[in-house]
Amino acid sequence: MKNTLLRGVAVAAMAIGLAGFGAGIAQATEYINSKSKPLTVVGYGSTGYGYGDWKVSTGSDGTRSRLSGYQRLNDSDNHKVYMGLETWVNAGACVSGDLLDCTQAYYYYASTTTSHTNSSAYVNKKATTGLTAAADYARAAVRVSLDIPWRTDQHGGWAYTDGNKY
Template sequence: MARRSALLRRMVGAGTLAVFALGGTAGASYAIGEYHVWNKKSTPLKESAYGSTAYGYGKWRLYNGSNGTTSKVYSYSRLAHNADNHKVYVELKTQANAGYCVAPKYTTCDKKWYHHATAETKHHTSSSYKYYKAYDGVPGDADYARGAVRTSIDIPYRPDTHSGTSYTEGSKY
């Protein structure tokens, strides 16, 4: 007991105990069910190709439901200019990480994020924003997930085109 008390006094004197005490309260951690914005209406993802222009924005989260834990995108998308019967949709690529990621945002990790699955919202031609969701599962061998989201244009007889990718903050599951 005396040895432990002397060690405790030295730790307090060096400020070590204060660091340990504050380490777990640096900020709230993101968990299952919390929403992460991938783009806002004022700054949507934009894709222009072959005469069409598409916009998209929304949120992403991990969701625990009857299908287990899923990665889910909640999106608003529109096709501002439509050429040749093009369609707009939002693509969700679920990325996972099996390493250790630093709270609260889980974006800095000691291992690389890897692609797990891809899902797409409904393809449509509306010039006003339409709300659609898409989801897929998460891997059992990882502890963290995030969304990699793109606004896309479905072009008949050609490869689809995509905006740049917007990465969400991660969530622990």
């Protein structure tokens, strides 16, 4: 009887602990602009547009920073549009001198881009980066870029999300 009771208490405590752990996995979705007010980039006669959402979530590939972006292009000459994702986390190294403080809340961790497209209609493209176990918050920086053959790619400004706990 005593062993059964202790085992029952241990199982209940473990279930409560796992429930608390699982609650941290579902994250709020952060929206990056909108279809009616997208991020834009202009260069060499083309205009790229993009919007989407970002979150931290756990899937079969682990806990990751995930961008689901919608991008389109008004193309002038075989150009393509893509979205860039930078993941920033709340753990990192800050190098400072005697007169400087390290007060930054987030540190650059990883970056990637969506695949490039020349579609004139919005198409959904995804991008993901890993996350470090040394941190417990992440945020994203997202921008739209133009892939210009034989020239430097053109980039729009960054849009930043709030932090998500993971």
